[in-house]
Amino acid sequence: MDSTRTVVLAGASGFIGTYLRRRFQEDGWMVRTIGRKGTGSAGAAWADDAGMARVLNGAELVVNLAGRSVSCRYSERNKGVIMDSRVSTTKALGRAIARCQEPPSTWLNASTGTIYRDARDRPQSEFDGELGTGFSVDVAKAWEAALESAVTPGTRKIPLRIAIVLGRGGGALAPFANLARLGLGGHMGDGWQKFSWVHVEDLYRSIRFLHARTGIAGPVNVASPEVVSNREMMHLVRRAYGARFGIPTPGWLLRAGAILIRTETELVLKSRWVQPQKLLDAGFVYSQPELGQALLQIARSRP
Numbered sequence: 656m657d658s659t660r661t662v663v664l665a666g667a668s669g670f671i672g673t674y675l676r677r678r679f680q681e682d683g684w685m686v687r688t689i690g691r692k693g694t695g696s697a698g699a700a701w702a703d704d705a706g707m708a709r710v711l712n713g714a715e716l717v718v719n720l721a722g723r724s725v726s727c728r729y730s731e732r733n734k735g736v737i738m739d740s741r742v743s744t745t746k747a748l749g750r751a752i753a754r755c756q757e758p759p760s761t762w763l764n765a766s767t768g769t770i771y772r773d774a775r776d777r778p779q780s781e782f783d784g785e786l787g788t789g790f791s792v793d794v795a796k797a798w799e800a801a802l803e804s805a806v807t808p809g810t811r812k813i814p815l816r817i818a819i820v821l822g823r824g825g826g827a828l829a830p831f832a833n834l835a836r837l838g839l840g841g842h843m844g845d846g847w848q849k850f851s852w853v854h855v856e857d858l859y860r861s862i863r864f865l866h867a868r869t870g871i872a873g874p875v876n877v878a879s880p881e882v883v884s885n886r887e888m889m890h891l892v893r894r895a896y897g898a899r900f901g902i903p904t905p906g907w908l909l910r911a912g913a914i915l916i917r918t919e920t921e922l923v924l925k926s927r928w929v930q931p932q933k934l935l936d937a938g939f940v941y942s943q944p945e946l947g948q949a950l951l952q953i954a955r956s957r958p
């Protein structure tokens with residue numbers, strides 16, 4: 656019998672998927688994929704129901720990361736693709752797992768810490784967090800509802816409410832680092848909005864941890880417990896990238912600039928305060944718990 660542990664990564668070609676693939680392989684796992692292109696015997700495309708079931712059958716873990724990037728203007732067309740690329744892939748995965756004779760024991764589906772309301776008053780845990788309103792919250796709710804409605808009796812399902820993931824080449828860090836290098840890395844808006852983050856290595860380690868801890872159920876917040884303000888975050892970004900000063904950007908300028916660079920200010924102005932209570936209660940130990948150290952490690956790491 657083949658004793659190699661197998662993980663299926665769906666949406667594996669992006670920032671997080673590339674990192675997870677490398678780390679699982681370094682730790683001796685076999686990696687199979689599901690994506691827009693099904694490549695080779697270890698890969699299947701979303702349109703191929705039978706191929707997906709073949710790839711999933713016998714794997715012990717599946718991690719779904721698929722979704723069109725949210726870093727764009729929220730036009731009606733983009734909104735439709737952002738929503739559909741998450742909901743339809745999650746539903747397809749549920750159907751494929753239901754066809755498996757040996758389904759994975761754990762299905763971790765990406766969701767987002769943005770599901771919580773704009774919070775400046777108190778942290779939002781899985782137990783007492785309040786869900787927010789607006790388009791990105793609607794996406795997160797629909798994404799989690801698609802996971803919830805999948806009928807997979809042999810497979811434990813967990814939505815991962817992931818904070819902003821930091822790592823080399825990570826989409827979320829690059830604009831902050833670039834602004835700092837240009838001398839524009841001051842605080843954004845009033846700068847008191849909270850910044851919830853997690854190092855990509857701790858995302859990998861929390862995935863391994865949650866797979867092993869079979870008693871954990873329901874949504875899990877994946878974030879570092881050290882949440883900082885935007886002011887503190889930009890100070891640490893400037894330090895990591897060697898910028899001696901940083902000009903602050905007021906909210907009105909961000910709103911104008913966001914139109915020019917085709918993104919949304921919510922990505923930097925919303926106050927995200929995500930408390931990873933379930934991971935902490937279960938004894939998860941972070942490899943990068945402090946933002947300053949995490950940013951220095953990323954800035955110094957080689958491509």
Ligand SMILES: NC(=O)c1ccc[n+]([C@@H]2O[C@H](COP(=O)([O-])OP(=O)(O)OC[C@H]3O[C@@H](n4cnc5c(N)ncnc54)[C@H](OP(=O)(O)O)[C@@H]3O)[C@@H](O)[C@H]2O)c1
Nearest residue numbers: 666667668669670671690691721722723740765817819820
């Ligand atoms: N990065 C963060 O800070 C962060 C924070 C919270 C949540 N998340 C969520 O975690 C997931 C992975 O994040 P990431 O940063 O790795 O994103 P990413 O680099 O944009 O990768 C997402 C992957 O989704 C697939 N994809 C893209 N457009 C698609 C479409 N229209 N239909 C179906 N699949 C599509 C692609 O994989 P294939 O080419 O293999 O199909 C792509 O590589 C995303 O769903 C994201 O919303 C990320």
